[in-house]
Amino acid sequence: MKILIAYTSIEGQTRKIAEVIADRIEERGNSAALMNIAGMAEFSLERPDAVILCAPIHAGRYPTPFTDFVHREKDWLNGLPSAFVSVSLSIHSEHADERREAENYPEALKAETGWQPLMHHNAAGALRFTEYDFFKRWMMKRIAEKEGAASNGKQDIEFTDWAALAAFVDQFAEAAQKEQEAG
Ligand SMILES: Cc1cc2nc3c(=O)[nH]c(=O)nc-3n(C[C@H](O)[C@H](O)[C@H](O)COP(=O)(O)O)c2cc1C
Structure with a gap:
């Protein structure tokens, strides 16, 4: 199974997260392709079997090149198993209302764009x-x-919990494999 990991990163932590995801996928015996969304004018990769998108929250929103990408590619994304990793600081907050806000970002993105990933993970970022x-x-x-x-x-x-991220990748890779086998 070929899994595309497409990311946007401003300070570098989401890129690191995407690289760790790619390593995990390869360790599991699948093939991983990494793509920096901000560096791509047009999306022109060979069609993968599954996709993981990763993006950070900066000043209460995902970067515009990322949301533009999801808007543009959502039909294609909805046609194959996909997952989302949302990176923020507030998911690590000791305040429940801040954590709830962080948990809501992926829901708002899905509602705004119509993208329907199979699952998502809230990862804490870095300072x-x-x-x-x-x-x-x-x-x-x-x-x-x-x-x-x-x-x-x-x-x-x-603040990133690498064990929780690896568990999420495993869970998604297994779900994507099942979807692929079910045809
Ligand atoms: C200028 C700036 C604004 C940020 N705004 C938020 C925010 O509104 N909410 C939040 O949870 N995290 C916020 N963060 C934390 C980032 O999500 C965190 O640093 C993450 O690791 C950044 O990912 P990146 O390194 O891939 O850009 C902000 C970070 C920076 C540098």
Whole structure:
């Protein structure tokens, strides 16, 4: 089975997540193709058997190139088994209302675009203080404090639960395989 992993990433964590997903798929004996959505003018890959899309939340929304892609490709996406990995910081928040907000982003995307993935996973992202400029570091330090992720604003913090992500990939690969066998 050939699985396409298409992602958008601004700070790099979603790209890392997509790469880990691709490795997991290959370890399972399937073939993985990685694609950066932002770098593609037209989608012209050989048709895969299944697709996993990954995108981060920045300032309360997915990046526009990503939502444009889902709008444009939703008919094609709905014709094969697909899954979504939504990356955010608030899914890791100690506040239930923030976590609920993060959980709602994929639901809102599905409602807005009509894309119907078989399943989705909410992954916690990362704070990359060492790569932020002064203003972004200041802003993200405040957001981190608000969400209970205490930080000195100097070291990067990665919140991604890699074991939960691997379990999700396994679950999706098995479901996609079953769909393919059922024809
Ligand atoms: C400028 C900026 C704005 C962000 N806004 C949000 C937000 O509104 N909600 C949230 O849950 N996470 C937010 N985050 C956290 C990102 O989702 C997290 O850092 C993620 O790892 C970014 O993925 P990327 O590295 O692939 O771009 C924001 C991060 C940055 C740098």
